Amino acid sequence: MAAKKTSIPHHVMVIDTNRCVGCWSCAIACKQVNNEPLGYFWNRVLTTAPNQSTTAKAPASNNMDVPWGTYPDCELAYLPVACQQCNDAPCVKVCPVQATFRRDDGTVLIDYNRCIGCRYCMAACPYGVRIFNWGDSNYAPGGVVGYGKEYSTEDRLVFTPERPKGVVEKCTFCVERIDVGELPFCVEACPLGARIFGDLNDPDSQVSKLVNNGGGEQLHPELGTDPNVYYLPVARRVPGES
Amino acid sequence: MATTTAAIPVRATRSYRPIWAWYAALVVLMAWGLAAWIDELRYGLAATGMRDVVSWGMYIFTFAFFIGLSAGGLIMASSAEVFGIKALKPLSRLGVLSAAACVAVAALMIIPDLGQPFRVGNIFIHPNWTSPLIWDILIITVYFVFSIVDLYVLQRHAAEPSRWKTVARVMAYVGLPTAILLHSVTAWIFGLQIARSWWNTSLMAPLFVVSAVLSGTALVTLLALCAQRFGKVELSQETRKWLRGFIVISLFVDLFFVGADYITVLWGNVPADRSALNLVLPGGPWAWLFWIEWIVGGVIPLAFLLVPRLKKMPGALGLAAFLVIVGVYAFRIELVVLGFVNPLTQFPPGNAVGTYNVQTSSFQLIGRYHPTWVELGIVIGLVALFAALITIGYRALHVMEPSPAAGHRHARMPAETKASS
Numbered sequence: 001m002a003a004k005k006t007s008i009p010h011h012v013m014v015i016d017t018n019r020c021v022g023c024w025s026c027a028i029a030c031k032q033v034n035n036e037p038l039g040y041f042w043n044r045v046l047t048t049a050p051n052q053s054t055t056a057k058a059p060a061s062n063n064m065d066v067p068w069g070t071y072p073d074c075e076l077a078y079l080p081v082a083c084q085q086c087n088d089a090p091c092v093k094v095c096p097v098q099a100t101f102r103r104d105d106g107t108v109l110i111d112y113n114r115c116i117g118c119r120y121c122m123a124a125c126p127y128g129v130r131i132f133n134w135g136d137s138n139y140a141p142g143g144v145v146g147y148g149k150e151y152s153t154e155d156r157l158v159f160t161p162e163r164p165k166g167v168v169e170k171c172t173f174c175v176e177r178i179d180v181g182e183l184p185f186c187v188e189a190c191p192l193g194a195r196i197f198g199d200l201n202d203p204d205s206q207v208s209k210l211v212n213n214g215g216g217e218q219l220h221p222e223l224g225t226d227p228n229v230y231y232l233p234v235a236r237r238v239p240g241e242s
Numbered sequence: 243m244a245t246t247t248a249a250i251p252v253r254a255t256r257s258y259r260p261i262w263a264w265y266a267a268l269v270v271l272m273a274w275g276l277a278a279w280i281d282e283l284r285y286g287l288a289a290t291g292m293r294d295v296v297s298w299g300m301y302i303f304t305f306a307f308f309i310g311l312s313a314g315g316l317i318m319a320s321s322a323e324v325f326g327i328k329a330l331k332p333l334s335r336l337g338v339l340s341a342a343a344c345v346a347v348a349a350l351m352i353i354p355d356l357g358q359p360f361r362v363g364n365i366f367i368h369p370n371w372t373s374p375l376i377w378d379i380l381i382i383t384v385y386f387v388f389s390i391v392d393l394y395v396l397q398r399h400a401a402e403p404s405r406w407k408t409v410a411r412v413m414a415y416v417g418l419p420t421a422i423l424l425h426s427v428t429a430w431i432f433g434l435q436i437a438r439s440w441w442n443t444s445l446m447a448p449l450f451v452v453s454a455v456l457s458g459t460a461l462v463t464l465l466a467l468c469a470q471r472f473g474k475v476e477l478s479q480e481t482r483k484w485l486r487g488f489i490v491i492s493l494f495v496d497l498f499f500v501g502a503d504y505i506t507v508l509w510g511n512v513p514a515d516r517s518a519l520n521l522v523l524p525g526g527p528w529a530w531l532f533w534i535e536w537i538v539g540g541v542i543p544l545a546f547l548l549v550p551r552l553k554k555m556p557g558a559l560g561l562a563a564f565l566v567i568v569g570v571y572a573f574r575i576e577l578v579v580l581g582f583v584n585p586l587t588q589f590p591p592g593n594a595v596g597t598y599n600v601q602t603s604s605f606q607l608i609g610r611y612h613p614t615w616v617e618l619g620i621v622i623g624l625v626a627l628f629a630a631l632i633t634i635g636y637r638a639l640h641v642m643e644p645s646p647a648a649g650h651r652h653a654r655m656p657a658e659t660k661a662s663s
Contacts, residue, residue: 039598044605046589062607064591079589090437096375097364116364117287117357120375122297126437126586128593132297132357135288138598165286166357220586223436 008104009199011173013184014210015080016232019194022047022065022078029189030082033146033174035161037137042129042171043082043186050077050234077234080195082186083108083129083171084219084227091121091130100168103153106200106228107173111156115167122168126220130170133163146185151176200228260472264633268626275623278616279354287357289616293595295609296582300617301355303578305348307457307571308628309382309428310450312344314458316389316421318488319396323414329480335396335639336469337462342389343631344461345424347624349382354620374431385424392417397639425450438581440518443506449499456492457570459485460563465632467560473636482559489566490547497540500573518584522576528583531576539569583609 030043049068060068067076099114151159174184187195198207216230315337322330399406426447433446543562592607
């Protein structure tokens with residue numbers, strides 16, 4: 001059991017869509033902590049319907065916050081989407097230079113010093129969560145916000161407050177925070193507690209319970225990418241909850 | 243007699259003055275391309291029309307197109323040897339030359355597409371063998387080296403047929419599978435991706451091989467016709483017949499494959515697949531690609547190749563070959579861009595595009611793409627480079643001189659034979 005405690009955690013995020021009200025606080029918090037420039041969103045809140053399969057039918061409207069259906073039978077739900085941190089990640093498989101890699105805790109990261117900017121990972125990602133630095137980005141006026149330092153893990157530069165032109169960037173699960181025991185910033189920022197973060201290797205953790213018995217579902221499970229982000233559907237049967 | 247003597251000075255001006263004008267024009271276009279690339283290096287890929295939803299554009303579909311074009315020459319040269327098609331042997335060296343030039347230009351097309359072009363060495367330092375891209379770079383290198391060696395062997399074979407016969411034969415037998423592998427691996431860059439249902443079909447590799455044979459044969463036909471127009475060669479009726487046959491059969495197979503894919507999507511009616519196909523079918527925003535592919539690059543060339551009255555028209559073969567190439571280019575655009583236009587996860591507001599303009603949203607649900615002048619400039623510059631490589635190679639290597647295998651009057655200009663006799 002002592003060995004268990006020192007073993008590498010398996011980081012997982014669970015998002016309770018029943019609690020999400022579509023306020024975009026997580027997206028804004030993400031922009032803040034990672035100093036994301038104008039027009040960049042590592043984290044987005046998509047408008048869906050409750051229990052809507054992600055591929056079943058066309059969206060109700062091209063605009064956000066528009067409910068599905070005809071009045072009075074309207075329904076509305078939200079799907080916050082950032083990098084799904086797949087265990088079998090297509091982006092890791094296609095990267096020609098191993099710039100995108102998966103750490104043993106399940107986090108998929110990008111080495112900003114190695115990326116050649118071929119954007120094959122963007123073509124391979126089913127979730128559309130990868131952002132490319134097309135040109136000189138419009139960073140926030142008045143200097144860097146958020147974490148503000150470079151962060152390296154396994155000798156690879158996985159976070160820098162201003163990403164160089166011509167590399168791909170994306171959600172890092174706030175690797176610089178989780179490595180020192182803090183929560184990802186979107187989890188901290190969610191005003192409704194819809195985001196839960198933890199260690200799947202620990203059977204007593206809240207995420208383990210939600211993933212194993214709580215009805216946690218992955219996005220596009222049919223693709224076999226095995227994401228480390230789970231969603232709790234709006235309508236669900238959970239043992240112990242009625 | 244009077245006509246023959248008059249023909250000689252005309253000939254002389256034709257072969258010298260226009261060629262320098264031609265080279266000058268190509269140099270201007272290449273300089274334009276270089277200037278465009280310098281511009282892109284300064285501003286980054288923001289200078290292109292690509293953004294986060296449609297993240298591959300003109301460079302990639304032109305790359306795939308040039309990879310396809312490189313097939314025809316080598317497959318034709320190898321088929322001439324492997325299947326003993328005598329009428330195609332005079333085109334062997336021209337074919338291999340075009341294969342080498344096309345694959346070199348295709349490889350260069352990737353460089354401006356990179357966000358960090360000066361880190362390209364990472365491909366060799368840290369290769370990831372699960373990436374189809376690495377395998378494609380490997381096969382492109384092999385194919386280029388092979389084409390150059392093959393060109394040398396064929397050159398020696400033309401000079402000393404008896405000594406180089408076996409080597410030329412072995413090269414032909416190796417060349418055919420190498421060409422097929424090149425197109426398959428390039429197809430798998432797209433075909434293996436689960437994220438894009440538009441690409442994710444096992445038909446992709448066969449489709450790439452057949453459209454490569456189609457466009458490549460059409461290119462060699464065009465080059466041979468140009469050689470006939472400006473150089474000292476003449477294509478025999480037999481050679482024309484074989485070229486026409488290659489184009490017709492591969493065009494039929496190509497349209498059959500594309501049609502079979504459409505039928506599968508239409509009948510299955512899976513929303514993700516249908517929404518991509520609807521974009522290109524008549525009525526959709528990309529329907530112009532459908533018309534170019536099926537009418538301009540399909541029905542019209544077939545008419546010019548098969549209808550007896552049209553077939554006899556002068557220039558029918560050249561026109562058909564040109565239209566076929568246009569059609570295949572439209573297919574490449576359709577393949578690459580539509581895979582992106584219609585992303586798998588499609589809920590409002592969509593993907594952030596990475597730029598902010600006051601009038602428009604920073605998000606796109608359905609991707610949009612228009613190439614910019616920078617992209618056009620670089621592509622045109624590289625096409626000019628291709629033309630220059632072909633012209634220099636053609637003139638330096640005399641690739642269309644009469645080869646011993648040709649029993650016809652293939653490579654001799656009638657006026658010259660008359661003048662000498």
